Amino acid sequence: MKESTATILFADLMNSTELAKNLSLQEYDDMLGDFQDTMFEVVSHHLDYFAYEGNGIDSEWSISGDELRVFLYSENIYFDIRNALLIATKIKLAWLSSNFNQKVLSEQRLVSRIGVGINCGKVIKDVRPWRVKIGKAEPNIEGYAINLTKRIESASREGNVYQIMVGASLYKRCQQNSQINVTFSKPKSLVFKGLGQKIPVYEVTSFVNFEIMSSMPVSLQEGLLEKIESTVRDAMPEPWIFIVLLRSYISMSNLSNDEDVDLKALEIGQQALEVVEYKPVIYNILGWLHTYGKNVRNLEMAFHYFDQSLGLQPKNEAALLNRARILEEMGQGDLARHAYQEILFQNRQHPVARRKIAEYQAAQ
Amino acid sequence: MTLGELPTGGLYIDLGLGIVVFLLLFYEIAVQHRTRRKIAQLEKTIVTLQHDQEEVFTNLEDKANAVTDMLFEKTKPLASKLNELSKRANTILERSEAFRQEFQNKVGSLQDAIDDTNAKFNSSHEAVRKAVQEGKSEIERMAKEVEGFEKEIQQMKNFIREGTIDLEL
Numbered sequence: 058m059k060e061s062t063a064t065i066l067f068a069d070l071m072n073s074t075e076l077a078k079n080l081s082l083q084e085y086d087d088m089l090g091d092f093q094d095t096m097f098e099v100v101s102h103h104l105d106y107f108a109y110e111g112n113g114i115d116s117e118w119s120i121s122g123d124e125l126r127v128f129l130y131s132e133n134i135y136f137d138i139r140n141a142l143l144i145a146t147k148i149k150l151a152w153l154s155s156n157f158n159q160k161v162l163s164e165q166r167l168v169s170r171i172g173v174g175i176n177c178g179k180v181i182k183d184v185r186p187w188r189v190k191i192g193k194a195e196p197n198i199e200g201y202a203i204n205l206t207k208r209i210e211s212a213s214r215e216g217n218v219y220q221i222m223v224g225a226s227l228y229k230r231c232q233q234n235s236q237i238n239v240t241f242s243k244p245k246s247l248v249f250k251g252l253g254q255k256i257p258v259y260e261v262t263s264f265v266n267f268e269i270m271s272s273m274p275v276s277l278q279e280g281l282l283e284k285i286e287s288t289v290r291d292a293m294p295e296p297w298i299f300i301v302l303l304r305s306y307i308s309m310s311n312l313s314n315d316e317d318v319d320l321k322a323l324e325i326g327q328q329a330l331e332v333v334e335y336k337p338v339i340y341n342i343l344g345w346l347h348t349y350g351k352n353v354r355n356l357e358m359a360f361h362y363f364d365q366s367l368g369l370q371p372k373n374e375a376a377l378l379n380r381a382r383i384l385e386e387m388g389q390g391d392l393a394r395h396a397y398q399e400i401l402f403q404n405r406q407h408p409v410a411r412r413k414i415a416e417y418q419a420a421q
Numbered sequence: 422m423t424l425g426e427l428p429t430g431g432l433y434i435d436l437g438l439g440i441v442v443f444l445l446l447f448y449e450i451a452v453q454h455r456t457r458r459k460i461a462q463l464e465k466t467i468v469t470l471q472h473d474q475e476e477v478f479t480n481l482e483d484k485a486n487a488v489t490d491m492l493f494e495k496t497k498p499l500a501s502k503l504n505e506l507s508k509r510a511n512t513i514l515e516r517s518e519a520f521r522q523e524f525q526n527k528v529g530s531l532q533d534a535i536d537d538t539n540a541k542f543n544s545s546h547e548a549v550r551k552a553v554q555e556g557k558s559e560i561e562r563m564a565k566e567v568e569g570f571e572k573e574i575q576q577m578k579n580f581i582r583e584g585t586i587d588l589e590l
Contacts, residue, residue, distance in 0.1 A: 238587050265590045267583040304590070308583060341590045375589045 059182045059196070063130040064137035064227070065203055067210035068096075068148055068173045070123040071220070076169065088169070089123060091157040095277075096125045099151045102274040103144055113182070113195060128198055134177060135234050138227060142239060142261070145173040145221045146269050150301060151277050154284040162288070170295075174210025176224030178202020202226075205256065208249035212258050218242070218334060219261040219297040228259045235374070235404070238265040240335060262335035263300050270305045289325060299329035303342045310350055319350040337373050340366035344379055356383050372403055378410070390417075 070076070070092060077085050100118055109116040115131040127144060129137035149171050152158060158168045180200035188197060205224060213220045223231075223241065231239050244257035273281060285302050288294055306322035309315065326343045333339050344362035347355045360383045366376040381396030394417045400410035 236588070238590060265587050267587055304587075307586060307590075311582065311586065312579070338590060345586070345590060378589060 060179060061130045061132075061182070062134055062177060063128045063180045063198070063200075063202070064134065064141045064175065064177050065180070065206040066125070066127040066129075066141045066144060066173065066175045067207050068125040068127075068145065068171050069210065071170045071172045071214055073123045088157050091155050092123055092152065093120050095151045095155050096120050096148055098274050098277065099147050100125065100127060100144060103140070103147060103272065106272050107140055109140075117198065128180070130180070134230060135236065138175075138177065138230060138234075139237050139266075141175045141227075142221070142237070142264050143266060143268060143272065145175060145261075146219070146264055146266075146297070146301065147273060149173070149219075149221075149297070150269065150281070150285070151273070153288060153295075153298070154277070154281055159284065162291070168288075170220060172210060172213030172216070173219075173221040174206050174208070174213060174223070175221065175227055176202060176206040176209055177226040177230060178205065178224075205249075205252070208252065208256070209258055211249075212245070212247055213260075215245070216260040217296075219264070221261040221264075222258050223261065225257045225259075228257075238375075239263065240338070242335075261297075263333075263338040264297075265300065265304055265338060267304060267308050269301055271308070289328065294332060296329075296333045296335075299325065299333055300338060300342075303329065303339070307342065307345060310346070314351055316352040319346055319353040322346050322350070323353060337366040337370045337376065340369070341373070341375050341379070344376070348379060348383060356387060359383055360387075374400060374404060374407070377403075378407075381410075381413070385413075 070088075076088070080088065097120060104111055104116055104118070109129070109131065111117065116127070116129050118125070118127040120126075125148065127141065129140055131137055152171050153168060161168050178200060180198050180202055182196040182198050184194065184196045188194070209222050209224050213222045216222060225244075228241055228244075231237055231241070239261060240263045241259035242262050244259050246255040247258050248255055270278070270281070282302075282305060285298055285305075288298055289302060303322060303326055306318050306325070309318045310322065323343065323346055326339055326346065329339045330336060340362045344359045344366065346353055347359035347362065360380060363376040363380040363383070366373050367380070370376070377396060377400045381393050381400065384396055385393035394414070397410045397413045397417075400407050401414065404410070
């Protein structure tokens, strides 16, 4: 028997029962086959890419029907959380660009979506005698956290941004770690069947990570960007796609001199402001493009966007830092110093702000 | 039977044939006479030609003898000169051989030393060549490693840069 803290991810096709009613048995089987192939390709490649050993050593996963289960227990909980969020976003992205959904999109019908639930908690791995008798000698993974995560996943239907729901355990850990750029909605207290108490559930409202696209299997990367671009031109684009797309444009802008990328990013960013509920991240992206974009540099515009971001979220560290840098570049020394001090009020260990304040003090 | 006794029809035919035979005989005699005369003329011409040929041969022989005499006269001093030169060449060759022998004796030991040095040099050269070749391979391998390392560093730089951007958005 082995006890460990695992990050658990459940994912399944939303409204699959309704879908089954409207599809023939063959069509439903085709859809399931496509879903399972896509999940297999993304998850197996992801775990290999991020050097998980698998085989029950630091991770295990399975697909059954329209459900995916992933358990990560590498002994670095933040690493596991980050990877669970990456897997969640990647499977949604891969499913959106799957053959099944591309066909649905071409027929201008509503695409099939994936709901995800993620949580952290204690689990036990044990070998059950009855399983050995039926030839399954590998340890089984059990624990309350698994049941809870399954219920959290069922709440994903109520989500309207990412449809990735997390439990309080994961939420708290993300608040403690500033290395994962993820934000959550306000908690929804839900009563789940069999649990008898209200459980807070949070929806991911933004997850910024450059590896969502770059760590996709090569077979899925081909034409992926174009497929995502086509979905944002849809009448009802999903908000999370904008964040993924804009982050990809920033990577492209960072690695190339393509003027079109910056312009396209600004255009999509403006469109995102109308669709995405959690706007600070979009303002920050627009601000970044005007600060560092090689062809659309405009510090005044950048300052304006970071200011907008702070208007909605005064403690947004990224916006505070970028605003301080712009003030410094504009020659507004006193204001820049004040902006860096503002960052230190919130996070006394912020390395950039500490260094800058030390430089100002040394210059006096 | 006399001519007058000859029957009239046959008489004219026989007479015609006799005239033809006569004419043929006369023609043959004339041809023979002419042929004989031509043969005599030819004999005369052949004799003349033989005479002329003899004269030509005589003249040619005389001229050839004259040329031979003249050449002999002319080459005679050259031959003596050639003899003299041959003698001198032999003398030189003899002297060269003596010198070569003497030189061989004198430089023999030096040659051995040079051969030894040369062998040593060749062996060193081979060792150096091998070392250079190995060094070259090693440098190439290192260059590849550096190149790979450079790519890795670039990837790491990109990774850090992208990771930093993530946190500044």
